[in-house]
Amino acid sequence: DAGVTQSPTHLIKTRGQQVTLRCSPKSGHDTVSWYQQALGQGPQFIFQYYEEEERQRGNFPDRFSGHQFPNYSSELNVNALLLGDSALYLCASSKTGATNEQFFGPGTRLTVL
Amino acid sequence: SQKIEQNSEALNIQEGKTATLTCNYTNYSPAYLQWYRQDPGRGPVFLLLIRENEKEKRKERLKVTFDTTLKQSLFHITASQPADSATYLCALDSGSGGGADGLTFGKGTHLIIQP
Numbered sequence: 078d079a080g081v082t083q084s085p086t087h088l089i090k091t092r093g094q095q096v097t098l099r100c101s102p103k104s105g106h107d108t109v110s111w112y113q114q115a116l117g118q119g120p121q122f123i124f125q126y127y128e129e130e131e132r133q134r135g136n137f138p139d140r141f142s143g144h145q146f147p148n149y150s151s152e153l154n155v156n157a158l159l160l161g162d163s164a165l166y167l168c169a170s171s172k173t174g175a176t177n178e179q180f181f182g183p184g185t186r187l188t189v190l
Numbered sequence: 191s192q193k194i195e196q197n198s199e200a201l202n203i204q205e206g207k208t209a210t211l212t213c214n215y216t217n218y219s220p221a222y223l224q225w226y227r228q229d230p231g232r233g234p235v236f237l238l239l240i241r242e243n244e245k246e247k248r249k250e251r252l253k254v255t256f257d258t259t260l261k262q263s264l265f266h267i268t269a270s271q272p273a274d275s276a277t278y279l280c281a282l283d284s285g286s287g288g289g290a291d292g293l294t295f296g297k298g299t300h301l302i303i304q305p
Contacts, residue, residue: 081233110292119194119279119295120234133292167233177222177283179293181233 079104081170081182089188090158098153098185102170108132109151110179111143112167120167126151127173155187163189192218194296196280202302203270211265211299213280220282223256223263224293228277237278238265270303277301 082101090096102109108127112120122135126145145151149170155162165186169179195214203209213223221242226234240247240256240263247254253266267274277300281293 112293112295117297119281119297120293122292122294125292135292169233178224178236178239180236181226183233184231186231 081168081180083166083168083182083185085185086183087186087188089190091190092158092160094158094189095154095156096158096187098155098166098168098187099150100153100168100170100182101150102168103180106170106172106180107149108171108173109145109149110169110171111151111153112169112181113137113162114165114167114184116164123153158189160189163187192216192282192294194218194280194282194294196278196296197299198297200300200302202304205270205272205303205305207270209267209270209274209301209303211278211280211301213263213265213296215261215282218261218282218284218294219258220284222283223254224281224283225252225254225263225265226279226281226295228279228298234279267301272303272305275301275303 084099110125111123114120123137125133129145140156142154165184167184168182171179193216224239225237228234238254240254251268255264277298279298280296
């Protein structure tokens with residue numbers, strides 16, 4: 078049973094560019110959450126998707142947007158990249174109505190130059 | 191605003207001893223509190239969840255306590271081993287979404303178990 082997978086593993090972009098990160102949830106899970114983790118910090122909640130809709134959102138600007146597909150996979154898009162967007166982007170999946178634990182993927186390391 | 195504090199400095203413990211990590215929070219009333227382990231360059235791994243009406247939870251060598259009056263959780267690893275060395279994250283969950291909510295994480299405590 079594959080866990081949460083994310084692609085790509087690493088990404089280098091320049092300021093002003095746009096980036097798309099991808100996530101496939103654990104089998105049987107229907108909810109996907111995205112987090113940003115800067116070096117030395119804990120993960121910060123970006124948003125959560127359920128039934129292809131954004132259900133919750135953290136304190137992030139609307140340069141950060143997302144999408145969930147019918148197969149529950151998800152994308153995170155970031156426009157007009159800033160140097161401060163450099164971080165590890167984590168995807169977590171869970172099953173609504175089950176326990177509240179979240180299963181995290183290995184993350185995508187984004188570097189903005 | 192919500193604030194979560196964990197031991198800001200690395201915690202060095204001798205192998206075989208009990209490691210105790212602290213998580214304090216303010217301006218928050220979580221329905222659940224979760225602990226995760228994170229190794230360098232990897233995603234967090236779920237360890238334990240404790241509900242607001244539970245005082246203590248155990249799993250093998252791990253024990254978590256939750257005091258909603260003090261707004262504090264303690265995480266214990268007994269008979270610690272070098273393989274327990276990692277960063278441990280405390281996370282608060284409001285439990286309001288009818289399922290897993292977006293978690294609010296602390297910065298984490300870096301635990302080092304010395305042989």
